[in-house]
Amino acid sequence: MRALVIDDEEDVRRLLALMMGRLGFETSEAVNGQDGLNQLNDPLGVDVVLLDWRMPVLDGAGFLKKKQADAAVASIPVMMLTGLNEMNDVVTALELGAKEYLMKPITQRTLREKLALLGFA
Amino acid sequence: MTPPVWETGTGQIDYLGDLTRRIGGFVLEKERSLVSDPRVMDLLFREKVGTIEELVARLRKLPEGALHLSVVESLAVSDTSFFGGCRIFDQLEKTIIPWLADQPSRTHRLTLWSAGCSTGQEAYSLAISADRALANCFGWAYQVIGSDLSSRSLRTAESGVYSQFDINCGLPASRLVDYFEKRDNNWHVIKTLKKNVSFQKLNLADPGAPYPEADVVMVRNVLSYFEPNRRADVLGKIKRAMRPDGYLILGENETVDPSHGFRADSNGPCRLYRPAP
Numbered sequence: 097m098r099a100l101v102i103d104d105e106e107d108v109r110r111l112l113a114l115m116m117g118r119l120g121f122e123t124s125e126a127v128n129g130q131d132g133l134n135q136l137n138d139p140l141g142v143d144v145v146l147l148d149w150r151m152p153v154l155d156g157a158g159f160l161k162k163k164q165a166d167a168a169v170a171s172i173p174v175m176m177l178t179g180l181n182e183m184n185d186v187v188t189a190l191e192l193g194a195k196e197y198l199m200k201p202i203t204q205r206t207l208r209e210k211l212a213l214l215g216f217a
Numbered sequence: 218m219t220p221p222v223w224e225t226g227t228g229q230i231d232y233l234g235d236l237t238r239r240i241g242g243f244v245l246e247k248e249r250s251l252v253s254d255p256r257v258m259d260l261l262f263r264e265k266v267g268t269i270e271e272l273v274a275r276l277r278k279l280p281e282g283a284l285h286l287s288v289v290e291s292l293a294v295s296d297t298s299f300f301g302g303c304r305i306f307d308q309l310e311k312t313i314i315p316w317l318a319d320q321p322s323r324t325h326r327l328t329l330w331s332a333g334c335s336t337g338q339e340a341y342s343l344a345i346s347a348d349r350a351l352a353n354c355f356g357w358a359y360q361v362i363g364s365d366l367s368s369r370s371l372r373t374a375e376s377g378v379y380s381q382f383d384i385n386c387g388l389p390a391s392r393l394v395d396y397f398e399k400r401d402n403n404w405h406v407i408k409t410l411k412k413n414v415s416f417q418k419l420n421l422a423d424p425g426a427p428y429p430e431a432d433v434v435m436v437r438n439v440l441s442y443f444e445p446n447r448r449a450d451v452l453g454k455i456k457r458a459m460r461p462d463g464y465l466i467l468g469e470n471e472t473v474d475p476s477h478g479f480r481a482d483s484n485g486p487c488r489l490y491r492p493a494p
Contacts, residue, residue: 186393209387
């Protein structure tokens with residue numbers, strides 16, 4: 097299985113790649129929403145996207161709007177990552193097509209449980 | 218790897234094991250790490266003792282009372298999260314509760330009991346499942362009863378206030394949005410859900426403890442810590458407290474045999490049983 101981690105913080109990307117690796121995912125990384133959009137059409141495919149919310153260039157909301165408008169990738173599930181733990185952000189992300197949320201700090205357990213909710217048991 | 222608490226002498230361990238067996242009815246697992254358990258560490262801090270050996274020495278000197286009960290409460294296993302084993306909650310919402318609500322014998326009211334509810338996540342998960350399942354059943358009401366041995370856990374449960382970490386564990390996004398509100402950096406169960414959930418202190422192993430009457434009893438990862446005779450007694454009492462067409466839900470690795478008065482209804486990840494006639 098392949099995951100795409102979109103986050104402007106390198107440490108977070110690396111940590112998530114490590115955690116996802118332990119759960120059997122091969123992970124690629126993107127530094128912002130635009131970079132993520134460019135990688136979504138990777139010929140190897142993406143099974144799940146972990147998406148930061150506040151990012152430069154193109155933020156999480158902008159990424160979701162453009163992704164959902166592209167029928168070729170619209171069905172790829174997105175888990176929103178937020179450190180701000182604001183309910184409004186979660187609501188907005190769900191309205192824009194995100195399937196789940198994960199609040200920082202992220203642990204191996206919370207990541208595993210949220211992925212299970214998306215059907216990655 | 219260094220063995221965790223069992224650096225403590227076997228005398229102390231045997232003493233604690235005897236305490237949990239007699240007062241709480243459960244077996245203290247030898248493999249369990251007590252020194253890394255925050256509830257045990259919290260207990261040592263509260264009692265102003267540095268080690269488990271010191272705590273046991275104090276317990277031995279005192280007549281059996283509040284401190285002994287407090288230690289048993291702290292040693293009771295507590296690993297809980299919202300919608301833990303989420304498939305059973307899906308089944309409850311989509312199949313079990315609608316079926317129960319469709320039975321003509323019922324009087325527009327369902328009672329669900331989370332036995333060994335710890336800090337309440339399972340009880341609120343039951344309430345959310347019932348709330349969603351009965352949303353289109355006009356005139357139906359439900360109540361959820363959460364019970365636990367630990368007063369400290371019950372205080373958290375009654376508050377209905379959870380940390381970001383708690384919320385991160387297992388709670389699906391749509392349920393967070395619909396049933397929680399964020400205040401003061403914590404997540405609060407909304408009042409309309411909370412009013413249907415009550416909590417009570419109950420020691421399942423106490424022969425005199427009154428069990429609540431319920432349509433659905435969820436007692437997961439509790440009975441496996443009881444000795445066989447105690448487990449049989451508890452299951453017998455649960456059966457007498459249950460509605461005859463109700464459901465008993467056990468944990469993933471727990472089973473009951475026909476001699477306990479239940480028949481298996483499903484062998485999914487969570488074990489589902491019905492009272493045998």
